[in-house]
Amino acid sequence: MAARSVAVIGAGQGGLETAAALRAKGFDGRITLVGEEPVPPYQRPPLSKGFLTGAVGHVDLTLRTESFFESQDIDLVTGDRVCRIDLFRSRVELASGGRLDYDRLVLATGSRPRVLPVPGANLDGVLTLRTLADAEELRALLDGPPRQVAVVGAGFVGLELASTARALGHEVTVVEAQPRVLARALTPQLSHWLADRHRQQGVRLLMSSEVAALSGSASGRVEGVLLRDGTRLPADLVVIGIGVLPRSELAADAGLLVGDGVLVDPWLRSSDRSVYAIGDCARFPGGGPGRHIRLESVQNASDQARCVATAICGGGAPYTAVPWFWSEQCALRLQMAGLTADHDETVTVGHPDEGRFSVLCYREGALVGVESVGRPADHGIARRLLTTGAWPSADEARTPGFTLKSFAVERPSEGLPTHA
Amino acid sequence: MAKITYQHPDGTLTVVDVQAPDTVMRGAKLNNIDGIEAQCGGSAQCGTCHVYIDEASTVPLPPMDEVEDDVLYGTACPRRENSRLSCQLPVTDDLDGLLVHLPEAQS
Numbered sequence: 087m088a089a090r091s092v093a094v095i096g097a098g099q100g101g102l103e104t105a106a107a108l109r110a111k112g113f114d115g116r117i118t119l120v121g122e123e124p125v126p127p128y129q130r131p132p133l134s135k136g137f138l139t140g141a142v143g144h145v146d147l148t149l150r151t152e153s154f155f156e157s158q159d160i161d162l163v164t165g166d167r168v169c170r171i172d173l174f175r176s177r178v179e180l181a182s183g184g185r186l187d188y189d190r191l192v193l194a195t196g197s198r199p200r201v202l203p204v205p206g207a208n209l210d211g212v213l214t215l216r217t218l219a220d221a222e223e224l225r226a227l228l229d230g231p232p233r234q235v236a237v238v239g240a241g242f243v244g245l246e247l248a249s250t251a252r253a254l255g256h257e258v259t260v261v262e263a264q265p266r267v268l269a270r271a272l273t274p275q276l277s278h279w280l281a282d283r284h285r286q287q288g289v290r291l292l293m294s295s296e297v298a299a300l301s302g303s304a305s306g307r308v309e310g311v312l313l314r315d316g317t318r319l320p321a322d323l324v325v326i327g328i329g330v331l332p333r334s335e336l337a338a339d340a341g342l343l344v345g346d347g348v349l350v351d352p353w354l355r356s357s358d359r360s361v362y363a364i365g366d367c368a369r370f371p372g373g374g375p376g377r378h379i380r381l382e383s384v385q386n387a388s389d390q391a392r393c394v395a396t397a398i399c400g401g402g403a404p405y406t407a408v409p410w411f412w413s414e415q416c417a418l419r420l421q422m423a424g425l426t427a428d429h430d431e432t433v434t435v436g437h438p439d440e441g442r443f444s445v446l447c448y449r450e451g452a453l454v455g456v457e458s459v460g461r462p463a464d465h466g467i468a469r470r471l472l473t474t475g476a477w478p479s480a481d482e483a484r485t486p487g488f489t490l491k492s493f494a495v496e497r498p499s500e501g502l503p504t505h506a
Numbered sequence: 507m508a509k510i511t512y513q514h515p516d517g518t519l520t521v522v523d524v525q526a527p528d529t530v531m532r533g534a535k536l537n538n539i540d541g542i543e544a545q546c547g548g549s550a551q552c553g554t555c556h557v558y559i560d561e562a563s564t565v566p567l568p569p570m571d572e573v574e575d576d577v578l579y580g581t582a583c584p585r586r587e588n589s590r591l592s593c594q595l596p597v598t599d600d601l602d603g604l605l606v607h608l609p610e611a612q613s
Contacts, residue, residue, distance in 0.1 A: 110540035129547045149547075151536055158538050385552070388545045389613065407613065412551045419573075421551065462573055466553050466580010491579060 089189035090115040096194035097121025100365030100387030107395035124165040133221035134246040171340035197330035197366035206300030211308035236321035240267035244327030259290040352404035364390035421465035424455030433483040453477035508602040531555040531592035541608035548593035554612040560605035583609035
């Protein structure tokens with residue numbers, strides 16, 4: 087049966103792209119996009135970077151104008167929450183009391199920051215950074231005389247924020263339980279190189295350090311961070327960036343299969359074939375044979391949105407996009423293609439001392455990912471090579487003078503420059 | 507304001523009015539033109555807003571910087587002499603009448 091109505095839960099990057107792609111691909115049924123936040127869909131990546139400095143304003147964050155939703159005939163419901171999914175009746179119930187019947191349901195519910203399970207985590211001045219409202223609060227606190235900022239967690243959000251706060255003149259200390267920054271996401275090479283850049287910028291990094299408690303004043307305002315080794319850090323602003331959890335409670339309550347995210351098949355369908363899940367909240371087959379992964383990125387949300395929109399329009403293919411990520415820290419452009427966690431060999435090309443290099447990551451002789459700093463061409467080429475499989479061997483990459491640019495130009499294939 | 511024409515791979519044309527300070531990329535996104543993804547939101551990170559400027563075009567465009575040149579190495583469809591990232595083309599009155607061709611794929 088062709089779908090006549092689609093409900094999308096979650097109006098972030100993935101939800102919006104699903105609705106927009108459905109229309110762009112010619113779907114002419116009803117589309118309802120429900121978002122919990124009181125504002126229309128916006129970009130999250132700048133919230134830990136340019137939005138805090140003022141370089142990026144509210145208008146720049148907006149993904150679409152209000153007239154877009156009218157012209158595309160997309161019912162955008164903001165400031166409301168789905169409180170129940172009734173799979174039997176193909177219906178969702180809204181906190182406001184409304185109901186939506188659907189032929190296809192797309193869960194794009196995203197993720198929420200992990201809570202730091204220590205005493206004092208509820209004190210005033212202890213924040214997480216996920217939403218525009220969080221970022222507005224943080225921006226107001228950073229727009230003033232120098233503060234003592236403690237960032238708990240050296241992940242992307244924590245480090246981007248640390249770098250931004252430092253550039254704004256604040257004293258910044260990052261506390262991380264792992265022995266190195268971005269331990270889950272980056273190779274040790276890039277991780278150590280990046281940590282040095284943060285230190286050079288004046289960010290204090292405390293690795294292998296765990297928070298025992300946050301201490302506050304009598305009025306309930308945070309004053310410091312107590313580490314497990316007894317160290318006390320004075321802090322009048324603490325930002326917790328220790329990762330996120332998928333928002334899969336609605337799915338679990340409805341009876342869908344869930345396990346660190348909504349479990350989906352290669353077509354991104356949940357255990358109910360009328361219900362899809364995409365983006366941060368979805369755990370899909372990937373990362374190697376027999377494995378499932380969950381990715382938190384704009385690329386993953388957008389590509390999965392288009393994959394699902396195509397499927398609902400009657401086409402569809404398994405989701406196979408090469409993952410990629412980007413970050414901006416210490417005025418550096420970091421770009422990652424593929425998944426590097428399981429690599430057993432690396433080759434560094436370029437000039438780390440100049441801040442322009444790439445780390446090629448291999449596993450059992452196959453290229454699995456490339457991390458680039460200040461080398462946008464390498465990143466783009468790496469994404470293509472990971473897609474086509476026509477990558478250089480580690481030995482080729484180790485040849486003196488090797489660059490991905492010259493490799494790509496000498497062996498042009500689909501998608502590589504043909505003009506040079 | 508400028509009239510920008512986006513030609514799809516099948517030859518169909520979409521003509522829209524785009525206003526400063528929007529870019530040729532955002533003009534496509536705001537009008538839901540399939541064929542421009544712009545996943546990174548216009549920060550010249552991803553190369554998914556690739557367009558080919560019409561070869562007969564006499565519309566003056568800003569010069570390409572090093573980052574844009576680099577990002578164009580990684581586009582999904584082959585780069586040509588007339589390739590640009592549409593997020594790097596801010597709209598001014600001068601761009602009125604610009605015709606861009608959309609590639610077959612962006613990612």
